[in-house]
Amino acid sequence: MTEVGIVGLPQSGKSTLMAALTGAPLSLTGAPGEAHRGIIPVPDPRVDQLSEIYKPKKTTHATIQVTDLVGAHGPLKKGELFTPAQIGHLRDMDLLVLVIRLFSSDVVPHPLNRIDPGEDLNLFLGECQLADLILAEKRIERIDAEMRKGGAGKKREDLEHEKDGLLAIKEALEAEHPVREVELTPQQKQMYKGFGFLSGKKILPVANTGDLNSQTETDRLHHLKDQIAVWNRKCAAWDLGDPLLVNARLEYELREMVGPDQLESPEALDYFREVGLEGSSQSRIVERAYASLGLISFLTAGEDEVRAWTIPQACHAPQAAGVIHSDLEKGFIRAEVMAYQDFISAGSQAECRKQGTLRLEGKDYLVKDGDILNIRFSV
Ligand SMILES: Nc1nc2c(ncn2[C@@H]2O[C@H](COP(=O)(O)OP(=O)(O)O)[C@@H](O)[C@H]2O)c(=O)[nH]1
Ligand SMILES: [Mg+2]
Missing domain, CATH: 3.10.20.30 (Beta-grasp domain)
Structure with missing residues (x-):
């Protein structure tokens, strides 16, 4: 199953977005490193249409698994955005949905006491690189230690090959290029699979807005877009697209009020339009996730079940x-x-x-x- 991790700074609205997307109970607290999981059905009108025709006993949409990770509490210091437990979970994700706070609030303190989405993006990507760099360096040290023990032949060749790739990764990271950019041999890719380099993953920026009609927020959005462009210019492999605009709290509240299948109703759309949004985020997040991971769906249809399945392109x-x-x-x-x-x-x-x-x-x-x-x- 496709695994999406919801990541970002504390108090950016990750857990609220998680609850809005999955309908899982809203959980604003938890111990650092705790993982809350939920499922998003992949909206697909074809499944609904086939279901109308076949009238099967069961209709099953494809699903994406989302995980909301409880981060460190309190103010942030460099290198402290991710706890080790969190990184452990993040390794298994296919895609990181990065929630970036745009909304103002007197009652929700920002961990750095300022609302600056561009800087939040920089901080997050910086921490990803730092975590990856630490991982690569540790592994290089271990390889060196093993090689000092001696030995020759295939094993030594493998270690050297692994180290070469890690040195290239280290060099890329130091130049603020993501692991995704580094050209690796299939063997190296296999060797590093379990490492789950964070900058080796696709990252989808999501701006959590309050009211986009306000000048302050549109300014913040522009600043975020500028900063995204800076990273993409630095290295095209970051491939950070336009931020997806959501209002996590409104979406969560509407979901509670009108139900999950009414989030696209004219009544709900009015609420979204009032704060400058086109609608709810679920289908747009799924669409972007599918596109950036290169996924498609095929269908099976019969009297027992109509179902969508996810496969790579x-x-x-x-x-x-x-x-x-x-x-x-x-x-x-x-x-x-x-x-x-x-x-x-x-x-x-x-x-x-x-x-x-x-x-x-x-x-x-x-x-x-x-x-x-x-x-x-x-x-
Ligand atoms: N004003 C406002 N508050 C929000 C919004 N999204 C989330 N919040 C609030 O911000 C606080 C932190 O949200 P939470 O989802 O726990 O953030 P997390 O730490 O990233 O998981 C909660 O009190 C939310 O109700 C929003 O769009 N506008
Ligand atoms: Mg949370």
């Missing part, structure tokens, strides 16, 4: 089948494939067969977004 039919069940990958024979749109235009599977839009595809077929698959397999 370049995924062959057997691997896609494996997401449903490993037996389907092992025993894969062929996939019956219809594009969602063809199915809707034709009206039925039988009609697709007649029109030739229901195809049989083999092991080399690259599954496309919105394909409706039926896997033929034998075990």
Whole structure:
């Protein structure tokens, strides 16, 4: 499952956003390092439409797992944004949603006693690099110690290869370039997989706004955008897109008031527009997460269940089948494939067969977004 970590400075609205996105109870406290998990269904009108047609016993949307991590309490010092336990959790994430505070509040103190989104971004990315640098240096030291013990042959070659990559990573980080930029061999990528370098992950900036009609807030937003541009100029691999605009507290309160399926209702949209937003954030966060991770969905449809499944963009039919069940990958024979749109235009599977839009595809077929698959397999 796709793992998204909600990160950022204390009091930026991470836990509120988590509750707004997942419907999990709002939890404003907790011990540092504690992880609160929740699930976001991936909105997909195709699933709803197929469900209307098949009237299955069960309808299942794809999901993303989100984790909200309780950070250190109190004022921040350099190198203290992440606790070791937090970094441990963050390693497993595919994507970091970085919440940056734009809203003012007399009752919610900022940990640095100022609201400056550009500086918060700098601080966060700086801490990511610092954490990665410490990790790389520690590992280099261990490798050196192991090499001093002697030994030759394959093991030594591997250690040298691992160290070379780490030195390149160290050099990049010192120049404020993310680990993502460093060109590594497939073997090195495998070696560092478990390290979970923070700047090796995709980072999606989310600006938590209060009221965008106020000049102060639009100024802050511009400042944040400028700062994002500075990082992207420094190194394109940061690839920080435009910040996604949310109002976590409003979204949370509306969700409580009108229910999760009414967040796009005209009534709810009025509330969002009043504070300068186009709507709720769930579908936009999911969309950006999918795009930045290069994910697509395929569908399965029948009387028992209509369901969406998440796969990477370049995924062959057997691997896609494996997401449903490993037996389907092992025993894969062929996939019956219809594009969602063809199915809707034709009206039925039988009609697709007649029109030739229901195809049989083999092991080399690259599954496309919105394909409706039926896997033929034998075990
Ligand atoms: N005024 C205002 N307060 C907010 C907003 N978002 C969150 N808060 C408040 O800020 C405080 C900290 O939020 P929380 O979600 O616990 O932040 P976290 O420390 O990043 O998890 C809470 O009291 C929230 O109610 C917002 O958009 N506007
Ligand atoms: Mg929190």
